[in-house]
Amino acid sequence: MKNTTTISLIVLLILTLTVGILSSFEQVNSTWFMLILGLSCVKFLIVAFQFMDLKEAHVAWKIILGTYIFIFFSAISIVLL
DSSP states (O other), rough: HHHHHHHHHHHHHHHHHHHHHHHHOOOOOOOHHHHHHHHHHHHHIIIIIISSSSGOOOHHHHHHHHHHHHHHHEEEEEHHO
């Protein structure tokens, strides 16, 4: 269990550095912003499932979280495009 936590932490650090580097570019267009938003959604899911123990929660909570992420990402995508 400790091994998966360490791997998740390393992946989160890599994703955070990637998002930081991508957002520091001068010309960030909607495609870059969608990539940054997608990576942030992945980070949110990793934190929710790994560190908040949502992987052991009831299926309804997993569906609610997935639906929330989908609606959030879709709404921002529609506004940007």
